[in-house]
Amino acid sequence: MNRATPHPLEAILENRIAIIDGAMGTTIRTYGMTEADIRGDRFKNSTKDLLNNGDLFSLTQPKMIGDIHRRFLEAGADILETNTFGATSITQSEFFVDDPREHGGRKDPEFYQKIIEDASLNDLAWDINETSAQQCREWGDRVANNDGRQRFVAGAIGPLTVSLSNSPDADDAGFRVVTFDQVKSAYAHQIRALIAGGVDLLLVETIFDSLNAKAALVAIREVFDQDGLAAAGKELPVMISAAVGRGGETLISAQTTEAFWNAVKHVKPLSIGLNCSLGPDLMYPFLSELSEKADVAISCYPNAGLPNPLSPTGFDLGPEDMARSLSGFARGGLINIAGGCCGNTPEHIAAIAKALDGMHPREIAERNREVAA
Incomplete structure (x- = not known):
């Protein structure tokens, strides 16, 4: 993406490892919210269960969402993600729409x-994105004013519930449930609402299908x-982050880490990275490969290990475990942005931020020279 002047975050990434926040869904669950809480007055008559639709909490429980952002x-988070992972009309x-398969x-x-053209779904998607961006903006600015350190709001753009x-259909390999233009239209609506809400960055994240990301x-x-x-020279920086499997491939489109970078590098993103996936230990070799190939900042915010229903957070690794793993990434010269995905609470992020404080970021300028050569 082209910008008239460098973004302030770029200077930070040259000098220290920036911290991105943790898991909104995991942290929401610690508040003990119920179906009635997420419905509020606006959605009290909805016919489907909504409790797993965490994006709605930005509309019905703004105080809780604000408290999570504050925490x-x-x-130590420098980058705050909007609560908009599933905030498209498609997701x-x-x-809110009956499943025709039933x-x-x-x-x-x-x-x-029909979904793309549904006015009520489009209005809902806009409200979630704009409101969540405004909530992040408010809390980011409030905390920044208190401690003097600039914070950045990243508009979270998730992977959707459909694949391009x-x-x-096992009997029809050419069938797709949705078209590229339909997916693009849903994303464009989300992007405009995020920008209207005041985001600083756009984060295309948890990519399991490279064509959806495209x-x-x-x-x-x-x-x-x-x-x-x-x-007007006001393009926002774009961050891109993929989820990979045990072989280092995007989960549905099965591109290797290097192939994925080659598929998106023309965008000239602010950063490329990996998130979610299998936890930090299994992510290391694929992050290392990406760091070697890419000539932009590298981000990494893994799950807190593998799912574990017996754990308080639903994942194996505690704050100290995540801090230790991401410190290893930093010592290896692999990262410019670090944080946590599923299973990572504010306590996890605090431990990561403390462990990485003062550690040198990956050399982006040096990497640019190596790739150019």
Whole structure:
């Protein structure tokens, strides 16, 4: 992406490891919210269960969401993610539209065209994104004013509940439930709402399907061009982060780490990285490969190990474990941005921030020279 002047975060990444926040869903669960809490008045008559639709809490429980943002910021986060992982009309339709498969039908492009054109779903998606961005902006600025350290709001753009790369029909390998243009349209609506809410960055994250990510990146480019941001030199930096399996491949599209970088590097992102996935230990070799190939900042915010229903957070690793692992990444010269995904609470982020304080970031300028050579 092209910008008239360097973004303030770029200077930080040259001098220290920036901290991104932890898991909103994990932290929400510690507040003991119920179905009635997430519904509030606005959604009290919804016919489907909503408790797993954590993005709605930005609308119905803003004080709780604000408290979570505050805790992550006070734990040391420089980058605060909006609570918008599933805030597109496509993903929200899972909670508000009857599934045609329950009545002998199927989800297909005709079904999703109605979703894309549904005014109520579009209004809901806009409200979630704009409101969440405003909440992050408010708390980021409030804490920054108190301690004098600038904070940044990243508009979180999740992977969707549909895939452009794979067919769900074993008898029809060419079938896709949704089209590229439909996915792009849903993402463009989300992106515009995030920008309206005041985000500093756009984060395309937890990528398991590279083609879905491509649609998001094309949508970003088109929004910048169509809305005059490019002409005004006001394009926002873009961060890209993929989820990988045990072989280092994106989970559905099965691109290797290097292939994934080659597929998106033309975007000239602020950062490329890995998140979610299998926990820090299993992520190390793939992060190392990405760090070797990419000529931009590297981000890493893994799950707190593997899922464990007996753990208080639902994942194996505690704050000290995550701090130790990410310190190892830093000592290896692999990262510029560090934090945690699923299972990482504010306590995890505090431990990571403390462990990485004073540690040198990966040399981006040096990497640029090596790649150019």
